[in-house]
Amino acid sequence: MRKDVLAMKFMKDTGVFIANDIKRLKRKWLSLPLLFILPILFIVSLIFLLSNLVSEETDVDIAIGLVNLDENDMTKTLVDSLSEETDLTKGLSMESMSIEDAEEKIEHDKVSAFIVFPANFAENMMAGKKSDLEVTGNPKRQFESYVISSAVDTLIRHIRNSQSNILTLNHYAKDFGMSDEERHDLIFKEFVNQFIQVLSSDTLMDEDEKSQNFTSGNAYLVVNGLFIVFTVWVYMLYVLLMKDTPSGIQDRMKMLKVSLLSEGLGRLISIFIAIIIPILLVLGLSIYMLDIPLTLDNILRVISLLILHILITVVLLNLVDWLSLSVRISLITQSLVILFIVVFSGSLLPRIYFPTYLDKIFDYFYGYQSLNWLEEIMLNGRFTMEIDVLMVTLVIVIILMIIISYIKGRRFT
């Protein structure tokens, strides 16, 4: 056949595959809304969680009970000042109560945890004997209990520090021949003093927040979340379109000289057509809701970054598909690829937190590059982008696609 006829046939075949894929997608109209809503639901909850963690003003106080079983004045003062002061522990509200009360309140889900100061707590502490603060968490609120446990850790760090100071003071006072009564007095006063200092320790810092003031903190979470959503969408669409072509039909297609490449290209284009509208809708909506100021050329930059990202991802999935021996291997490998993209784009955890030996991956990984430039443009108001890595990756995966389709197509003829 002549070259232009071949090219015509290739395009025609691709067209047939696209039409077929679109038809199959339409037949799955029931699962499509689910497919688009599920990731969004997931991300919304993620953002909800993170924005609560990041922003300091948590509306809901975590309620903690304080139970004092010690008759000692020192412990009494300590517990009283803890329940009065809330500076030390932002977002926690403490209330002293009896042990029966505390247990009942946990049963009725009224407190998240309670801290028990055991009998002879202060005495043991001063004698250097073993003394423990017992924290009992509410099994229904495990997540909060961990927060409390770490707050108690801070509290204990301060108490230990005061404890060792006071023990040292006690040691010297004994050495200098101070009478027992006077010594006890001194130590009691000192303990209270130290503790009050501890409670006001958050005035130590002069805190400044630095940000590029272009967008609010939530926008960062939204952009990262959208990136994950879009990537997962691509994968789910791909999975919906996967099919086991019976070998009889494969043989017939081979006889008609339908190339594997045209099937892959058809898949790429139909996924692109199916996904681009929801992506633009969600993107436009979030830009509008977050009030991100974007000029027209920056909007075009964002769109082209996303297009490149989608294309590379689909081609990668397709390559995995072709190279896998069975559907199950293909599905597992593709899931791992998607996981890799999400993790190493820095969308879950920013790049700076990763170990240094993994740092190099980010420089050459297209997922990180696309997300990074999306952030630079949308969050930091940059007016440039570098798409070298993305372009090179795209060219490489397309060349791989051509080579593999050629090899696979030849193998059985």
Next chain:
Amino acid sequence: MKVILARWLLLKGKRFKLLISMLLPLIVTIVITSIYHYTSDDFRVPVAVVVEEDAEVTSIIEGLKDADYIKLDVYDDINEPLRNLEQYQYDSLFVFDADFNEKLQNNERRNIIESYYTDRSFTYDAVKELIASLVQEEVGQYRLSQQVQTLQEDWLGENNLSFNDIVDTKKEIEEETNLVNQKFNFQGQVMEESPESSLNPLLIYGYAVLIFAFFTFDFVTRETNSETKHRFLYLSVSYKTFMLVSFLSLTILMYGFDIISYFILMDSKTNLLILLTYRLVINAFVFFTAFLSRNILSLYVNALLIFILLLVTQFLLSIIRLPNGLTWLASFHPVEELVSNQHNIYLVALVLIIFFIWLRRDNLVRS
């Protein structure tokens, strides 16, 4: 017995794959948890500290370096780290002024450290608390030495103890005595150590069991949609009985793997019975999904959707507290129940009811 033999014969050529897919949950769990343990310690928080000339803060810097979750960079000038912070290269930045020590000695307690963070600082609060406690320690030492010195002056009329002597004595005393500790447990459970947020192998194992159960039971879809099914019309054993026997024998086989995994992976806190009921529930669920799927590929697609759905709902359950009247909803999430070490009573009951109805319907049709 004959039914089991038939099952065995029908799986010819797939037995090895079947065995692998039963073994894989254990392998996957071992691989993932070891990757997690191997790398998780290397994830660090980049923190910058500026120490201006004359500031003596060695012990604070040492304390920060000891914290294994911090990757510390020390500068003597604020410009560079501040610029890096603004480009989100640091989580947070702390500045010790030139007159930091002077302020400490004068018992000043307000704004003696300057700190900077960004809108993307995930761990600022933790680092801040750490530095505050280190500074607090420093403050406490100055205060202690002043007090001891005046005490000596008052009682003995001497003055021969230096700051370092006193700090040394303090360190000795710290080593000799038991300092206060935390004991954490949930009400109704006995657990001696404080909770850790490490990766629970049960979580990984639970999801791996789910995924690979789909691969193990894909023969149900294959056989339900094949010609073989029609032959049962002429046999004394119904197709459903055959499938039920297959289901039970495979589940018992899988229990063997579960018990092995239990001894390799889990600690004494996990209840073996809970793991076994989890397996029963998951197998039944997968079995029916496979029974209802039109072909192998759609079974796998369903598997993927179910997997993602369970993952998402579990995540939601961990952050959103269900309203009081609705907490029972959580007990319908099998993996959540497994991880929180609870018995799946509702789910087991549900499985039994569904099996009963499924078999009963068959009998009605036949009679």
